[in-house]
Amino acid sequence: MQRWLESIHARARARLGNGHVASYIPALARQDPGRLGIAICTNAGEVYAAGDARTAFSIQSIAKVLLLALALRTHGEALWQRVGLNPSGMPFNSLAQLEAERGKPRNPFINAGAIAVTDRLVSAFATPDKHLQDVARRLAGNATILIDDEVLESEWQHRSRNAAMAYLMKAFGNIDNDVDAVLRCYFSSCALAMSCADLAVAMNFLAAEGEARTMGERFVSPGLARRLNAIMSTCGMYDAAGDFAYRVGLPAKSGVGGGIVAIVPGRMSICAWSPALDDSGNSVAAQYALELLAEELDNPLPMA
Numbered sequence: 001m002q003r004w005l006e007s008i009h010a011r012a013r014a015r016l017g018n019g020h021v022a023s024y025i026p027a028l029a030r031q032d033p034g035r036l037g038i039a040i041c042t043n044a045g046e047v048y049a050a051g052d053a054r055t056a057f058s059i060q061s062i063a064k065v066l067l068l069a070l071a072l073r074t075h076g077e078a079l080w081q082r083v084g085l086n087p088s089g090m091p092f093n094s095l096a097q098l099e100a101e102r103g104k105p106r107n108p109f110i111n112a113g114a115i116a117v118t119d120r121l122v123s124a125f126a127t128p129d130k131h132l133q134d135v136a137r138r139l140a141g142n143a144t145i146l147i148d149d150e151v152l153e154s155e156w157q158h159r160s161r162n163a164a165m166a167y168l169m170k171a172f173g174n175i176d177n178d179v180d181a182v183l184r185c186y187f188s189s190c191a192l193a194m195s196c197a198d199l200a201v202a203m204n205f206l207a208a209e210g211e212a213r214t215m216g217e218r219f220v221s222p223g224l225a226r227r228l229n230a231i232m233s234t235c236g237m238y239d240a241a242g243d244f245a246y247r248v249g250l251p252a253k254s255g256v257g258g259g260i261v262a263i264v265p266g267r268m269s270i271c272a273w274s275p276a277l278d279d280s281g282n283s284v285a286a287q288y289a290l291e292l293l294a295e296e297l298d299n300p301l302p303m304a
């Protein structure tokens with residue numbers, strides 16, 4: 001397994017040099033596009049890591065999975081009155097659809113959807129950002145995981161577009177709390193700094209019918225784990241969800257920090273990271289690493 005992962009890492013390196021690092025905030029624009037890491041966590045709890053898999057990066061939209069899991073735990077099916085369940089076919093930060101659909105975001109994995117989900121968490125918890133950090137730590141089994149203050153402040157300084165979405169939803173009655181409080185919490189979740197190894201371990205509950213080995217307990221029900229995987233399959237890669245489903249065929253969630261988490265239900269959770277992104281905002285080299293991995297999962301290449 002370790003040698004196979006290293007061989008995937010070596011081959012995926014060939015894609016470095018394509019795409020561009022996210023530039024909407026300085027803290028992400030400074031990322032080194034030459035980084036590439038991959039980690040696997042099997043359902044037996046074994047962790048394999050290759051390349052820069054132990055370097056913490058900004059998880060960005062991957063946090064939307066954690067936000068959604070927590071909101072479904074606290075609000076159940078009522079959450080779907082606030083946010084839809086279908087692919088948007090639009091960029092993750094699009095405003096046009098939100099206006100046309102009267103402030104109900106298409107799905108929880110575009111920005112507007114995650115902001116509506118965050119509003120539910122702000123209603124449910126006194127310090128939702130701390131709660132989220134604590135959950136990330138416990139799921140990953142790593143008590144040193146932090147919210148990167150520089151990324152958080154940068155997101156806040158450059159919040160205009162996300163703020164526009166939040167105010168539009170507020171005008172339609174789909175945000176209950178103070179918009180600034182909801183945005184701060186949403187940005188805190190995006191600013192969580194975790195490594196591929198952290199994320200592979202933290203997201204293993206999705207591969208293990210909701211069971212979080214690191215917590216020693218069930219984090220979500222088997223049905224909820226199945227549903228989260230379904231939403232990742234249809235909406236996890238923004239407007240490129242269909243292309244990715246065809247190429248890789250695994251439920252996945254990406255972030256503009258360059259990370260992508262993918263799930264092989266019943267078997268393992270995977271995280272690949274490389275900062276340079278394609279036009280949809282998905283990491284070029286990380287997608288390719290996952291494509292190789294999915295292709296070879298049941299047909300490992302004979303290795304010398």
Ligand SMILES: NC(=O)CC[C@H](N)C(=O)O
Nearest residue numbers: 060061092111190255256
């Ligand atoms: N796609 C992403 O990773 C977007 C997250 C980013 N923090 C934003 O709100 O724009």
